[in-house]
Amino acid sequence: MTENKMVQADQLTRFMFDDCPVRGLHVNLQQVWRHVAANKVYPKAIHQALGELTVAAVLLASNLKFDGNLIVQVQGKGILKMLVAEATSAATCRATARWDESAVIDDNMTLVDLLGEGGMFVLTLQPSQGESWQGMVELSGSSIAQMLMNYMARSEQLATYIMLAADDEHASGLLLQKLPEQDIDEDSWTELSALSETLTADELLRLDVQTLLYRLFHEHELRVFTPQNVEFSCTCSRAKVGDMLLLLGGQEVGEAVAEQGSIEVNCDFCHARYVFDEADVNSLFGTDIVATAQEELAARQLNH
Numbered sequence: 001m002t003e004n005k006m007v008q009a010d011q012l013t014r015f016m017f018d019d020c021p022v023r024g025l026h027v028n029l030q031q032v033w034r035h036v037a038a039n040k041v042y043p044k045a046i047h048q049a050l051g052e053l054t055v056a057a058v059l060l061a062s063n064l065k066f067d068g069n070l071i072v073q074v075q076g077k078g079i080l081k082m083l084v085a086e087a088t089s090a091a092t093c094r095a096t097a098r099w100d101e102s103a104v105i106d107d108n109m110t111l112v113d114l115l116g117e118g119g120m121f122v123l124t125l126q127p128s129q130g131e132s133w134q135g136m137v138e139l140s141g142s143s144i145a146q147m148l149m150n151y152m153a154r155s156e157q158l159a160t161y162i163m164l165a166a167d168d169e170h171a172s173g174l175l176l177q178k179l180p181e182q183d184i185d186e187d188s189w190t191e192l193s194a195l196s197e198t199l200t201a202d203e204l205l206r207l208d209v210q211t212l213l214y215r216l217f218h219e220h221e222l223r224v225f226t227p228q229n230v231e232f233s234c235t236c237s238r239a240k241v242g243d244m245l246l247l248l249g250g251q252e253v254g255e256a257v258a259e260q261g262s263i264e265v266n267c268d269f270c271h272a273r274y275v276f277d278e279a280d281v282n283s284l285f286g287t288d289i290v291a292t293a294q295e296e297l298a299a300r301q302l303n304h
């Protein structure tokens with residue numbers, strides 16, 4: 001059996017320590033990660049960071065106490081403008097990145113080099129019912145895991161250890177978190193964190209969850225729960241693109257269609273292509289916005 005076959009792909013596994021109040025999560029993505037990464041040709045450093053952020057979103061969304069989704073964004077002011085990963089309480093995810101595609105990006109450039117100074121880390125919670133919530137802090141840390149741990153240390157009381165890794169084939173993560181409202185002595189937490197830190201990125205990417213947990217925590221009593229499948233899912237739709245066009249307004253949309261014949265919107269996450277022609281936008285706005293725009297354009301040309 002090859003090592004690749006030993007890894008159960010696209011699964012989220014929860015575990016609990018019976019001898020101390022700590023819970024854990026492990027995620028390994030393969031097909032899902034390859035699907036996310038196949039949408040664009042990502043430079044190496046962006047590719048790795050995006051894989052790690054996708055795993056981070058899946059780990060954090062699995063702790064949601066409501067139905068809905070969680071979005072993690074890393075916003076930069078350098079070559080890299082934005083990394084965004086979204087995961088739902090139903091264990092689906094999507095992710096994408098925006099960067100200056102005209103820039104020359106060396107394989108040795110780090111995430112920090114790419115983001116530049118003054119970046120932000122943004123976490124958004126969107127319950128399917130009720131109000132959204134957003135938290136934002138300045139970026140600090142040299143990796144996605146460090147940025148996330150710094151964010152959590154500033155915003156949450158629960159001590160959390162996170163390790164993330166991604167390569168072309170896999171994107172994986174391990175999370176340990178103290179249970180709420182239960183005391184744990186500092187030594188036990190320090191020991192579990194120190195054990196976790198002995199894990200290499202390669203082991204995190206390639207070991208199956210049972211082997212990985214045994215390798216780290218065989219001196220502890222662990223309960224490992226049945227894994228949950230993780231899937232890629234994009235929430236884009238023709239109706240949402242229509243809502244966006246309505247927000248732009250009849251004049252702008254009418255002029256664009258009068259000049260180009262149609263409007264085309266491509267989803268950044270899944271590359272779905274939505275085309276709205278003259279009949280589509282007129283029916284969307286409930287009035288002949290294209291004819292109005294054509295008349296205005298003609299009148300403007302007469303005035304020149």
Ligand SMILES: [Zn+2]
Pocket residue numbers: 234235236267268269270271272
């Ligand atoms: Zn989409």
